[in-house]
Amino acid sequence: MDNFTFSQPTRIVFGRDVENRVGEEVRKYGKRVLLHYGGGSIRRTGLYDRVVASLEKAGVEWKELGGVQPNPRLSLVREGISLCRRWGADIILAVGGGSVIDSAKAIAVGVPYDGDVWDFYSGKAVPEKALPVGVILTIAAAGSEASSGSVITNEDGLYKVGTGAKCMRPVFALCNPQLTCTLPPYQTACGVVDILAHIMERYFTPQRDVDFTDRLCEAAMISIMENARRVMADPNDYNARAEIMWGGTVAHNDILGVGRRGDWSSHRVEHELSALYDIAHGAGLAIVFPAWMKHVYKYDIPRFKQFAERVFGVSSDGRSDEEVAVEGISRLEGFFNEIGLPTTISKAGLPVDQLDTMAQKCAQGSSEVGNYAKLTFDTVLRILELAK
Amino acid sequence: MDNFTFSQPTRIVFGRDVENRVGEEVRKYGKRVLLHYGGGSIRRTGLYDRVVASLEKAGVEWKELGGVQPNPRLSLVREGISLCRRWGADIILAVGGGSVIDSAKAIAVGVPYDGDVWDFYSGKAVPEKALPVGVILTIAAAGSEASSGSVITNEDGLYKVGTGAKCMRPVFALCNPQLTCTLPPYQTACGVVDILAHIMERYFTPQRDVDFTDRLCEAAMISIMENARRVMADPNDYNARAEIMWGGTVAHNDILGVGRRGDWSSHRVEHELSALYDIAHGAGLAIVFPAWMKHVYKYDIPRFKQFAERVFGVSSDGRSDEEVAVEGISRLEGFFNEIGLPTTISKAGLPVDQLDTMAQKCAQGSSEVGNYAKLTFDTVLRILELAK
Numbered sequence: 211m212d213n214f215t216f217s218q219p220t221r222i223v224f225g226r227d228v229e230n231r232v233g234e235e236v237r238k239y240g241k242r243v244l245l246h247y248g249g250g251s252i253r254r255t256g257l258y259d260r261v262v263a264s265l266e267k268a269g270v271e272w273k274e275l276g277g278v279q280p281n282p283r284l285s286l287v288r289e290g291i292s293l294c295r296r297w298g299a300d301i302i303l304a305v306g307g308g309s310v311i312d313s314a315k316a317i318a319v320g321v322p323y324d325g326d327v328w329d330f331y332s333g334k335a336v337p338e339k340a341l342p343v344g345v346i347l348t349i350a351a352a353g354s355e356a357s358s359g360s361v362i363t364n365e366d367g368l369y370k371v372g373t374g375a376k377c378m379r380p381v382f383a384l385c386n387p388q389l390t391c392t393l394p395p396y397q398t399a400c401g402v403v404d405i406l407a408h409i410m411e412r413y414f415t416p417q418r419d420v421d422f423t424d425r426l427c428e429a430a431m432i433s434i435m436e437n438a439r440r441v442m443a444d445p446n447d448y449n450a451r452a453e454i455m456w457g458g459t460v461a462h463n464d465i466l467g468v469g470r471r472g473d474w475s476s477h478r479v480e481h482e483l484s485a486l487y488d489i490a491h492g493a494g495l496a497i498v499f500p501a502w503m504k505h506v507y508k509y510d511i512p513r514f515k516q517f518a519e520r521v522f523g524v525s526s527d528g529r530s531d532e533e534v535a536v537e538g539i540s541r542l543e544g545f546f547n548e549i550g551l552p553t554t555i556s557k558a559g560l561p562v563d564q565l566d567t568m569a570q571k572c573a574q575g576s577s578e579v580g581n582y583a584k585l586t587f588d589t590v591l592r593i594l595e596l597a598k
Numbered sequence: 599m600d601n602f603t604f605s606q607p608t609r610i611v612f613g614r615d616v617e618n619r620v621g622e623e624v625r626k627y628g629k630r631v632l633l634h635y636g637g638g639s640i641r642r643t644g645l646y647d648r649v650v651a652s653l654e655k656a657g658v659e660w661k662e663l664g665g666v667q668p669n670p671r672l673s674l675v676r677e678g679i680s681l682c683r684r685w686g687a688d689i690i691l692a693v694g695g696g697s698v699i700d701s702a703k704a705i706a707v708g709v710p711y712d713g714d715v716w717d718f719y720s721g722k723a724v725p726e727k728a729l730p731v732g733v734i735l736t737i738a739a740a741g742s743e744a745s746s747g748s749v750i751t752n753e754d755g756l757y758k759v760g761t762g763a764k765c766m767r768p769v770f771a772l773c774n775p776q777l778t779c780t781l782p783p784y785q786t787a788c789g790v791v792d793i794l795a796h797i798m799e800r801y802f803t804p805q806r807d808v809d810f811t812d813r814l815c816e817a818a819m820i821s822i823m824e825n826a827r828r829v830m831a832d833p834n835d836y837n838a839r840a841e842i843m844w845g846g847t848v849a850h851n852d853i854l855g856v857g858r859r860g861d862w863s864s865h866r867v868e869h870e871l872s873a874l875y876d877i878a879h880g881a882g883l884a885i886v887f888p889a890w891m892k893h894v895y896k897y898d899i900p901r902f903k904q905f906a907e908r909v910f911g912v913s914s915d916g917r918s919d920e921e922v923a924v925e926g927i928s929r930l931e932g933f934f935n936e937i938g939l940p941t942t943i944s945k946a947g948l949p950v951d952q953l954d955t956m957a958q959k960c961a962q963g964s965s966e967v968g969n970y971a972k973l974t975f976d977t978v979l980r981i982l983e984l985a986k
Contacts, residue, residue, distance in 0.1 A: 211840045213613025218606040224857070225601025419837035422821040422845050429813035437809065449807035452599045456856070457810050465853065468844070469612070 211419055211469035218463050220356040221382045224456060226448075228384045229346045232261055232303070233268025235382050239342045240300020245274040246290065246314045247305045252348065255392060261305060261346065273297055278306065281363040281370060281484055281491070282313035287327060290317035294341070301342045304380075308352020308361075308404075308491070311345055315360035315378045318343045330373045331362055337375035345383040350390055350455040351401030351492060353408055353462025355383035363485055370485035371575060385459065387451040395442060399549040400492025402438040405458045406431060407495040411474050412467040413517070414503075416510055416581050420470045427466050428520045430457055435545055442549055475580040476502045479593055482568040487560050496551040497558060501597035503539045505589070506582035511535050555597050565594040599807055599857035606851050608744040609770045612844060614836075616772045617734045620649055620691070621656025623770050627730045628688020633662040634678065634702045635693045640736065643780060649693060649734065661685055666694065669751040669758060669872055669879070670701035675715060678705035682729070689730045692768075696740020696749075696792075696879070699733055703748035703766045706731045718761045719750055725763035733771040738778055738843040739789030739880060741796055741850020743771035751873055758873035759963060773847065775839040783830060787937040788880025790826040793846045794819055795883040799862050800855040801905070802891075804898055804969050808858045815854050816908045818845055823933055830937055863968040864890045867981055870956035875948050884939040885946060889985035891927045893977070894970035899923050943985050953982040 223231065236243050243265065252258045265272050275290050294302070294317060304314035318340040320327030329335040345355045354360070359374035390398070413427040434457045440450035460466065479502065480494040507514040515531050518524040518538025526534050543553045552558045569590040583589045611619065624631050631653065640646045653660050663678050682690070682705060692702035706728040708715030717723040733743045742748070747762035778786070801815040822845045828838035848854065867890065868882040895902040903919050906912040906926025914922050931941045940946045957979040971977045 211613070211837055211844075213616065215609060215611050217609040218604075221603065221605040223603050225599070228601065419840075421825065422818065422841040422848075425817035425821045426814055426848075429817035430810065433810040433813045449599055452807075452857070453810040456599075460810075460814075460853070465848070469840070 233264035291320035307349035311354035312360040350458035356463040403492040408461040509582040621652035679708035695737035699742035700748040738846035744851040791880040897970040
């Protein structure tokens with residue numbers, strides 16, 4: 211086990227109706243809040259009105275910046291930074307999912323920084339100061355509500371890259387599973403894949419002697435899949451929604467990654483797919499993850515076998531270790547299909563004529579990523595070929 | 599699932615040699631530290647000298663108060679409070695296990711309080727302010743390094759009771775598994791039982807729809823037991839020691855208890871046993887927990903069956919649900935015996951003539967505790983009879 215440091219200072223307030231406390235929570239951090247959100251759904255569901263009522267009741271002034279898109283754009287981040295500076299915002303409130311939260315974090319580090327906020331994403335600078343970010347979570351997926359990371363897309367060249375720092379971790383997150391009951395099945399499924407992928411990126415490591423966390427990861431994956439099936443059968447199942455929402459936070463607050471090196475290849479390859487075609491991150495991961503597994507399982511058959519046996523109950527009777535490992539990958543694909551997600555680029559209705567371009571871009575930025583196989587042009591192309 | 603709030607602000611610094619950073623960690627919180635510890639073992643192992651060297655290098659002034667006993671005493675806490683007040687300590691550093699940390703927390707809340715520190719334990723007052731507490735952990739057991747609780751024994755009547763508050767959570771904990779390699783098998787085993795008991799107190803709840811956390815609890819228990827066997831076979835197995843040490847923190851930092859009501863009956867009954875006979879808390883739990891299970895399993899056979907099946911792999915072939923449940927309890931007893939701990943009062947060499955006294959005391963303080971059966975005199979006596 212590697213040495214590590216862990217803390218999870220984000221105060222998670224979880225359960226029914228917790229979003230109605232947002233005014234008092236925000237008030238702890240200041241008097242002026244930028245209300246940041248995506249499209250019109252929070253207005254349609256009445257969430258917007260409740261948030262504004264709570265802020266006003268707490269005596270908090272607010273300005274708003276909506277319009278965050280699924281792969282959040284640098285241009286909107288810059289607009290947010292400029293608005294916060296002019297007005298003197300004390301805190302950013304993200305009402306939405308991973309994209310809105312990531313965009314809020316980018317604004318939060320951009321405001322006190324002298325240079326261009328993209329410096330943090332291009333690796334030119336390290337975030338050291340940020341405005342506090344609060345969250346009302348509306349989709350279980352990205353885990354950004356308690357993580358220190360943020361991923362932004364630069365429209366100038368369609369670069370989708372991430373950064374992270376302690377100061378970017380939200381100070382509070384209000385997580386009400388009821389808010390996710392109105393999500394369409396496709397978005398729910400994309401969220402579930404994102405959560406599973408966050409666990410698997412940590413789980414697949416060549417390190418031995420990380421047994422305690424291995425088992426927590428396996429337990430989390432089993433429960434997420436069971437509860438995803440319940441939600442697919444009944445979108446209003448509060449308890450199943452709650453398990454998935456809390457699972458999404460635990461999957462990415464790093465308690466499942468301590469003492470071990472995660473892989474993150476699938477995330478990096480997927481970023482090229484969603485940057486180019488603007489598909490949902492979870493839908494992209496449902497395609498890339500199985501392809502990545504098919505490419506790398508041979509480097510670590512014992513671990514892929516353990517995954518197959520413990521997560522999917524694959525029996526080793528009459529099967530070689532490799533066959534058990536391969537069957538695990540196939541069961542995972544089967545689960546993605548079961549919740550309605552295609553697992554190849556073509557079945558997702560996307561063109562397969564730009565694999566080279568994607569491989570090139572990915573290899574440019576990420577060739578050092580990957581435990582089992584570094585993301586060179588050849589590796590990425592091979593993974594994308596397997597994903598065709 | 600119940601609504602809940604969760605955060606884990608204690609910064610855990612985990613791994614080889616991390617205790618050597620103690621000076622710089624303490625320095626973040628002030629210039630004067632009370633070094634609080636137990637017996638002579640930290641001197642014998644050289645840990646004491648390394649701690650002092652690190653404090654001096656960081657320019658921190660220190661005074662010391664050793665002599666914390668296994669069930670930490672109120673009188674020493676009062677001595678610590680008076681010392682800290684006279685000298686103006688900024689922070690308390692606990693070097694030891696649960697007893698030392700609990701004693702440090704009691705001193706920390708006592709210093710800024712006008713009344714008598716026992717008020718917090720007797721329920722007369724609620725802790726709201728405390729000096730910061732830092733920890734160097736030397737035994738994996740109590741989980742006090744990242745919890746908000748503290749248990750103290752009042753020698754005047756041998757009352758052993760707990761309190762807890764946000765302000766009592768340590769600000770940092772330096773956890774080096776190497777420090778636990780010199781522990782004798784008996785103490786190691788007692789620690790393992792304490793860790794398992796913290797998980798089981800949370801696990802055994804009549805609530806349904808707490809599946810995600812159920813599975814994390816089961817995963818944690820399986821891994822703790824596997825690694826305990828490795829440590830019993832080879833006390834110097836760093837990786838197994840590391841899994842247990844981190845498991846001990848996770849077991850009690852409350853991530854395994856969110857959204858559900860824990861039971862805590864076994865802990866309360868055990869406190870009477872260790873207050874009266876001064877045996878190790880873990881040794882007492884190895885006796886009380888199986889007895890408590892035998893008393894309450896009938897109230898929730900499905901949960902005790904799930905425990906037997908998922909944690910011990912008990913097969914239900916040819917067994918009734920109740921038989922599966924009972925077999926699970928028997929396997930747990932078997933595990934405690936396997937690591938060298940007796941599971942009855944008499945096998946532990948203790949007299950059984952004071953069950954009434956213990957039952958009376960326990961019922962006085964705790965009759966509202968317990969999910970399946972409240973701790974009345976009759977209930978406690980029945981559990982103690984089963985533990986004879």
